[in-house]
Amino acid sequence: MSTPAVVIAAPASGSGKTTVATGLIGALRRAGHRVAPFKVGPDYIDPGYHGLAAGRPGRNLDPVLVGAERVVPLFRHGSAGCDLAVVEGVMGLFDGRIDEHHTDPIAEGSTAQIAAMLGAPVILVVDARGHSQSLAALLHGFATYDSGIRLGGVILNRVGSERHEQVLRAACACVGLPVLGALPRMPELAVPSRHLGLIPAVEHGSAAQAAVEAMTDLVAAHIDLGEVAALAASTAQGESWDPRTELVAAVLGSGASGSGLVAAGADSASDPGFGASGAALGGEAPSSFRPIGSSSDSLASNAGLASTVGPLARDLDPLSAEAGAVVAIAGGPAFTFGYTEHRELLAAAGAQVRVFDPLREELPSGTAGLVLPGGFPEEHAAELAANTGLLTEIAALAGRGLPIHAECAGLLYLTRTLDGHRMAGVIDAEAEFGPRLTLGYRDAVALTDSPLWRAGERVRGHEFHRTRLTIPGSAAPAWAWRSPSGETIREGATLHQVHASYLHTHPAGNPAAISRFVSAASDFARTHAPA
Structure with missing residues (x-):
């Protein structure tokens, strides 16, 4: 059975996803839940704060870097033994890798793609500054843009006053979306940042822990944790990711690598991507490459190989396997x-x-x-x-x-x-x-x-x-x-x-x-x- 999950998304960057996701992870943990934290995309910094809040490593889900076929296995691996998972999105809900040839409304690497893969509901964090009744139109658009995405509720962030909250709740009710919480404006919660974003938790030291505790307190006081936990769901099916299985599959797949791309009978050393194959450079892999997730290279078909990795490793590299x-x-x-x-x-x-x-x-x-x-x-x-x-x-x-x-x-x-x-x-x-x-x-x-x-x-x-x-x-x-x-x-x-x-x-x-x-x-x- 897949671990239930919620995906924390937003209409745009800067809406407060990290504050909400980190605080939610901490508050749910404080309430007795074992929480698995995830971040969509390649970001290294947010998972550090997630890890402090969860008491376990934060992990990434990035189909661009690891291949779409590994997202669910990595999710199942990272959430094993947990009651629920909190997945923080990247940028706006439907923002992903920009590809002028892409016509699907769900972009590769987007939060929406991950939510669809996991079969998890999306909680939309809205920066309430400047919003009034027209919020209903924005929410209607996000709720109906793609039928494969289930918008399960809204968290209002940076609400200015009780009256402001009432107006925004009414707008959400107009489109049938429950409000799971409303956070007041609290600029003192801002985590110090610099040229590449937030300062990593390791560098920020005790101040990072204090910031996580403050986010946890804020969320615990203003968000209905029971509703969030009840909303969590996942239909993600498949094998859990296993490093030993992956290594065996890589060895049996000729040892080539790259986001799940395995050389299939190509003399890669003689063709570094120029000349006849130069058009593929910076684009899709040519037909001589296939994803590990297909045919006999699939994770599922290699699940039984985990038990053989020890003998195989010893045959290939005795020192690595025995002495380390x-x-x-x-x-x-x-x-x-x-x-x-x-x-x-x-x-x-x-x-x-x-x-x-x-x-x-x-x-x-x-x-x-x-x-x-x-x-x-x-x-x-x-x-x-x-x-x-x-x-x-x-x-x-x-x-x-x-x-x-x-x-x-x-x-x-x-x-x-x-x-x-x-x-x-x-x-x-x-x-x-x-x-x-x-x-x-x-x-x-x-x-x-x-x-x-x-x-x-x-x-x-x-x-x-x-x-x-x-x-x-x-x-x-x-x-x-x-x-x-x-x-x-x-x-x-x-x-x-x-x-x-x-x-x-x-x-x-x-x-x-x-x-x-x-x-x-x-x-x-x-x-x-x-x-």
């Missing part, structure tokens, strides 16, 4: 962007996962692979630079062939300098904070073999940064994709056993890449083990 290569993951305030499934996949592949803080710690003993995820190193550049011993060690190990997977913040950390502060110097580049935000999904092609990808493999990723860097040319670019104007963009760097890029990928959509990385770490541990 140490894979270190950078954490702490400077490296806060990561998906929970990443650690789960690394562990399932046989790695010993160790988290460390580059601001003040050394690499864990025996590190044989290094993951440098996204985050805000530009906010902590001086402290990162002060840990000179770590920077020197990483540079030396990179030169010896240590497998390194660096995304966004990790890329910046590997450059020579960041805003004038010394970094590891693995990549011959300098980084600086820039004037423009770079944001959006990318359909990328790997240009070079690396510990994670094979040249020619297609991957869906997401860019989200306001820094920029110069690479004089000592490293080969990691990715290429086409911009909306048709320009070919080459990005990132690969050298030695390092793959560094601004592109964020979701490991659940690319299990073969994780398997390869752990295998490379095992090789490094084997060849560099003390005599």
Whole structure:
């Protein structure tokens, strides 16, 4: 049976979804419910607040990055053992990936798409400022725009007065939508933000916990939790996501990767997406690629393979399965962007996962692979630079062939300098904070073999940064994709056993890449083990 869920959506960004969703998670937990928190899309920051409120990791549901076929399995995996789930949407209810060729009213990656996949009701959070009786027309439009979406109720946010609330409740009644609660205007609840949105909960420390408690108090006082719990429902059917099953399926599916795309008889290394197949760059995968969710590669058909992953892993990589290569993951305030499934996949592949803080710690003993995820190193550049011993060690190990997977913040950390502060110097580049935000999904092609990808493999990723860097040319670019104007963009760097890029990928959509990385770490541990 699927865990009942509610989806918290809004007509537009900035309506207060995060406040309502986080407060609702906390209030339901306080009332005795075991709540599974989710966020639609690639956002790393909101799940941190969700996790504080729920007392369990916040997770993402992003069909663009992981493939539509994995959304329900990931939901079932992340909500196992819970009474209900709260899913915070992204942007407006029907906003998703922009595609001029898309004619379906439900955009890919939208909150509406996730609600339809889960069969869960939508609670619409409306910023009440400036609204009066005309709210009825807006709600009527959202309720009838697509018959596959069930609008279960409304939460009025930032209500100005009792009279204002009465008028808005009457407008909701005109279209038959129940009001589940009305929140007064409380600007003091605003969580501090900066250039990429909210400050991550890890960085905000005790203030983040205090903000979560305040959101919980607000929701508990003004929203009918009983009605919300009674409204929760889900018709999502299928197998639960399992990292071991995914890794076996990836190995049996030739080991290619990228949002569930598996090479089917193509010589990917000889065709990196240019020439005859160049039109596919930045667009849909060509016919020689098929989704894992189809035919014999489906999650359901591989469910029975989980029991065989141990023997299979030992056959492919004895050290990884038996001894466990140490894979270190950078954490702490400077490296806060990561998906929970990443650690789960690394562990399932046989790695010993160790988290460390580059601001003040050394690499864990025996590190044989290094993951440098996204985050805000530009906010902590001086402290990162002060840990000179770590920077020197990483540079030396990179030169010896240590497998390194660096995304966004990790890329910046590997450059020579960041805003004038010394970094590891693995990549011959300098980084600086820039004037423009770079944001959006990318359909990328790997240009070079690396510990994670094979040249020619297609991957869906997401860019989200306001820094920029110069690479004089000592490293080969990691990715290429086409911009909306048709320009070919080459990005990132690969050298030695390092793959560094601004592109964020979701490991659940690319299990073969994780398997390869752990295998490379095992090789490094084997060849560099003390005599």
